[in-house]
Amino acid sequence: MRDSTPTAPLSSSIGDYLKAIWTIAGTGSASTKEISVRLSVAPASVTNMLGRLQEQGLVVHERYRGASLTERGREEALRLVRRHRLIETFLLEHLGYSWEEVHEEAERLEHAVSDAFTQRLAEFLGHPDQDPHGEPIPTAEGVLEPDVSFPLSEAQAGQRVRIFKVSDEDASALDYLGERGLVPGRLLTVREVRELDSVTTVEDEGGESHSFGEALASSVFVREHTGQT
Amino acid sequence: MRDSTPTAPLSSSIGDYLKAIWTIAGTGSASTKEISVRLSVAPASVTNMLGRLQEQGLVVHERYRGASLTERGREEALRLVRRHRLIETFLLEHLGYSWEEVHEEAERLEHAVSDAFTQRLAEFLGHPDQDPHGEPIPTAEGVLEPDVSFPLSEAQAGQRVRIFKVSDEDASALDYLGERGLVPGRLLTVREVRELDSVTTVEDEGGESHSFGEALASSVFVREHTGQT
DNA sequence: GACATAATTTAGGTTAAACTAATAATATGG
DNA sequence: CCATATTATTAGTTTAACCTAAATTATGTC
Numbered sequence: 064m065r066d067s068t069p070t071a072p073l074s075s076s077i078g079d080y081l082k083a084i085w086t087i088a089g090t091g092s093a094s095t096k097e098i099s100v101r102l103s104v105a106p107a108s109v110t111n112m113l114g115r116l117q118e119q120g121l122v123v124h125e126r127y128r129g130a131s132l133t134e135r136g137r138e139e140a141l142r143l144v145r146r147h148r149l150i151e152t153f154l155l156e157h158l159g160y161s162w163e164e165v166h167e168e169a170e171r172l173e174h175a176v177s178d179a180f181t182q183r184l185a186e187f188l189g190h191p192d193q194d195p196h197g198e199p200i201p202t203a204e205g206v207l208e209p210d211v212s213f214p215l216s217e218a219q220a221g222q223r224v225r226i227f228k229v230s231d232e233d234a235s236a237l238d239y240l241g242e243r244g245l246v247p248g249r250l251l252t253v254r255e256v257r258e259l260d261s262v263t264t265v266e267d268e269g270g271e272s273h274s275f276g277e278a279l280a281s282s283v284f285v286r287e288h289t290g291q292t
Numbered sequence: 293m294r295d296s297t298p299t300a301p302l303s304s305s306i307g308d309y310l311k312a313i314w315t316i317a318g319t320g321s322a323s324t325k326e327i328s329v330r331l332s333v334a335p336a337s338v339t340n341m342l343g344r345l346q347e348q349g350l351v352v353h354e355r356y357r358g359a360s361l362t363e364r365g366r367e368e369a370l371r372l373v374r375r376h377r378l379i380e381t382f383l384l385e386h387l388g389y390s391w392e393e394v395h396e397e398a399e400r401l402e403h404a405v406s407d408a409f410t411q412r413l414a415e416f417l418g419h420p421d422q423d424p425h426g427e428p429i430p431t432a433e434g435v436l437e438p439d440v441s442f443p444l445s446e447a448q449a450g451q452r453v454r455i456f457k458v459s460d461e462d463a464s465a466l467d468y469l470g471e472r473g474l475v476p477g478r479l480l481t482v483r484e485v486r487e488l489d490s491v492t493t494v495e496d497e498g499g500e501s502h503s504f505g506e507a508l509a510s511s512v513f514v515r516e517h518t519g520q521t
Numbered sequence: 522g523a524c525a526t527a528a529t530t531t532a533g534g535t536t537a538a539a540c541t542a543a544t545a546a547t548a549t550g551g
Numbered sequence: 552c553c554a555t556a557t558t559a560t561t562a563g564t565t566t567a568a569c570c571t572a573a574a575t576t577a578t579g580t581c
Contacts, residue, residue: 076568095529108569110530115567127529127576158412168409175404180397183387305538324559337539339560344537356546356559 075174078143080112081121084132085140092131141201142181146173148194148201149184151231155195156188162196162237196237197228197247197284215253215263216280222253224285236282243273250288304403307372309341310350313361314369321360370430371410375402377423377430378413380460384424385417391425391466425466426457426476426513444482444492445509451482453514465511472502479517 087093121136154160212227226249251265261277316322350365383389441456480494490506
């Protein structure tokens with residue numbers, strides 16, 4: 064019956080579950096606990112909902128083993144991720160939101176907008192292929208380019224890297240980094256990786272030096288800088 | 293307990309009821325039937341909900357007599373109306389929505405956005421005091437300027453009037469009028485009001501002549517043109 | 522390999538918002 | 552001013568999404 068563009072999306076909590084599973088597990092499988100923590104919901108509620116999602120063909124749930132997305136579930140999740148990231152981009156770039164505020168608002172909005180809205184917003188924004196965190200924005204067709212970035216904490220001394228994204232889980236770090244110009248796109252040279260206390264020191268294009276402790280270096284994702292672009 | 297800015301607004305249906313009552317009755321009172329028709333909900337559901345709204349101090353309901361908004365209910369309704377009209381303005385002016393599409397999308401969005409969003413959107417739009425239909429946008433403080441417009445069907449021959457708003461209930465008319473440049477702000481001279489069949493004929497600034505049947509003339513609201521602005 | 526701990530599921534209950542069917546109140550027109 | 556039609560209300564269900572408490576399964580340690 065239903066096929067392409069249900070203007071009224073699935074109920075908003077269904078979407079939350081799909082997105083949670085996608086975020087936790089990608090193509091693998093997510094445990095009841097993980098989902099319950101991420102959604103701040105009792106584990107029993109998760110078990111329950113997984114049953115319903117399974118009936119609708121959105122997930123596969125093996126009792127006591129966790130749940131993974133079906134093809135349809137994954138598509139649904141990606142549609143929401145696309146919306147979320149486009150909305151975040153708009154809020155940050157045009158409404159002057161800070162990184163702290165943006166996530167919650169986008170979370171609510173992504174459940175209210177239609178596909179038509181998403182389409183037009185993408186146009187308004189010039190069809191960006193990543194959001195201001197550097198996270199890739201899935202296309203309308205549900206394609207997500209593979210992510211070859213890695214955390215700064217895994218970089219090697221001497222390596223030239225470009226900041227690619229900053230984990231949007233951890234809002235407090237975002238503004239700190241933002242103030243120092245450490246935003247996606249920034250080119251860095253890794254000066255020192257001190258095994259002892261896991262501190263990574265880098266130098267930016269302006270010759271400024273910055274040190275990252277383990278926690279911060281794990282939420283800054285970079286790509287190797289090839290010399291191009 | 294609660295006072296100024298509940299980020300999570302009342303539930304979305306509560307808002308729908310308040311807005312419906314406000315639209316139907318303004319400061320007067322709305323019947324169960326009227327509300328049930330407007331919201332496409334069974335009359336029994338309305339009676340039920342009115343009970344709950346009364347408990348929350350948002351409406352006063354006299355059995356078999358209809359419901360009217362309390363001060364708090366009116367404030368709540370105006371907040372939603374403000375959101376709705378700001379969102380419509382954005383969709384029409386920046387995302388290229390047509391008048392047909394805009395209402396439904398705004399209806400969904402107005403329940404999802406926070407006060408902070410509304411605030412910032414207003415700023416983005418330059419704090420407009422009316423939406424593209426010409427409807428006044430309540431201020432953040434809940435003030436709504438009184439509306440001195442009247443339907444074109446009540447205009448008199450010879451009168452100079454300015455189109456002030458077009459009823460947004462009736463989407464099919466909107467595009468028809470839009471195509472002919474008959475949008476808010478347009479200056480018209482009333483040439484003839486034929487009692488016989490209630491046809492009103494006007495002339496626009498370009499010398500073009502337009503005739504309106506009863507139905508159309510009732511959804512185009514105008515203000516007397518004083519010569520200013 | 523038995524057992525404590527942690528994770529999961531089952532069972533049963535709650536709430537908001539809708540519904541239908543039956544009943545009651547009001548309004549209307551001859 | 553009464554009979555009928557319209558509008559409202561009550562009572563009893565339904566559904567989705569949550570909850571708690573109790574029972575079950577899985578895991579990791581000695």
